[in-house]
Amino acid sequence: MKTVGFAVAAAIALAGGAASAADFSAKYTKAPPPSPAAPAWDIAFGSGIMSDYVFRGVTQSNHNPSVTAYFEPRYNINPNLQLYAGSSFASVSLTNRAAAEVDIYGGVRPTFGPLALDLGVWGYLYPGGQCIDTVQGGGNLCPLGSNAFVNGNVMKKDVSFYEVYGKANYTFNDYFSLGGNLFYSPNFLNSGANGTYASVVGKVTAPSAWFGTSGVGAYVSGEFGRQWLGTSDTFYATTDFADYNTWNIGIGFTWEVFTLDLRYSDTDLSKGDCNAFTSDFRAAGTTFVTPINSTGVGSNWCASTFIAKLSADLTAATNLK
Numbered sequence: 001m002k003t004v005g006f007a008v009a010a011a012i013a014l015a016g017g018a019a020s021a022a023d024f025s026a027k028y029t030k031a032p033p034p035s036p037a038a039p040a041w042d043i044a045f046g047s048g049i050m051s052d053y054v055f056r057g058v059t060q061s062n063h064n065p066s067v068t069a070y071f072e073p074r075y076n077i078n079p080n081l082q083l084y085a086g087s088s089f090a091s092v093s094l095t096n097r098a099a100a101e102v103d104i105y106g107g108v109r110p111t112f113g114p115l116a117l118d119l120g121v122w123g124y125l126y127p128g129g130q131c132i133d134t135v136q137g138g139g140n141l142c143p144l145g146s147n148a149f150v151n152g153n154v155m156k157k158d159v160s161f162y163e164v165y166g167k168a169n170y171t172f173n174d175y176f177s178l179g180g181n182l183f184y185s186p187n188f189l190n191s192g193a194n195g196t197y198a199s200v201v202g203k204v205t206a207p208s209a210w211f212g213t214s215g216v217g218a219y220v221s222g223e224f225g226r227q228w229l230g231t232s233d234t235f236y237a238t239t240d241f242a243d244y245n246t247w248n249i250g251i252g253f254t255w256e257v258f259t260l261d262l263r264y265s266d267t268d269l270s271k272g273d274c275n276a277f278t279s280d281f282r283a284a285g286t287t288f289v290t291p292i293n294s295t296g297v298g299s300n301w302c303a304s305t306f307i308a309k310l311s312a313d314l315t316a317a318t319n320l321k
Helices: 021-027 271-278
Strands: 041-050 066-078 081-091 100-112 115-125 161-171 176-185 195-205 216-229 244-255 258-267 305-315
Touching: none
Parallel strands: none
Antiparallel strands: 041 066, 041 305, 066 081, 081 100, 100 115, 115 161, 161 176, 176 195, 195 216, 216 244, 244 258, 258 305
């Protein structure tokens, strides 16, 4: 959020008695014009391509490349309070054959000096899905003739859901910031299970002097989070999904509007519990038995992965003057 700057004219002191015109002109310097106020309305937008779309440690693209884009109108009530709403898109590869994630979100961003908050609602939509069920009818939960996979995994046609969230970020100085996130959904991935995600994030930005006048910037950032999951509905056999930890760390380079982010991501979910949670259509094997994964099929969708992402981020007020 931009901060409106105000120029303060210097007071002119006249020492002693009356000053001559020559003296006055020598001492007086015209104040610079005030800086323009930040526009009330602004639009942020951008796009990116990544080697793997990972959401809280779990791949959404079957460990394949994904493209993404977003569009976010913003309204600045004042320099310390912003309203926003937006939409984003990402290509995915899910078991129910949904190929896109379309998000709609909105909220408010208040700032208090170095503390920035973000409170809002986020909806995740997955159009184009098909019901996948081994029962070919699924007790009226799927239409007759629904598809099935050899590994026995199932997924609803519609896995759309929403979350409410709160974020906080504290900027200590030009080089270091630390924050926390909290998300809650009453029906995570339309599974019937509630979901709560909490994480801490940190970022260290390199001094600009390191790169001279090149305009290049660099940072190191990381996140550690935990996903809590409740009990699914009968479609997923009333399963108590396993809670899990996830973490990532990476380095990024910026230039103009571009960012190249190189990141390592991982979770502590076993292959068996990952299969029960994700319904991975490529899961295989018979030895990954857990209390919630009796078939023994295992998934690597929650395994460690490396992510390279190139993105461009712009705002109308800054980049489209």
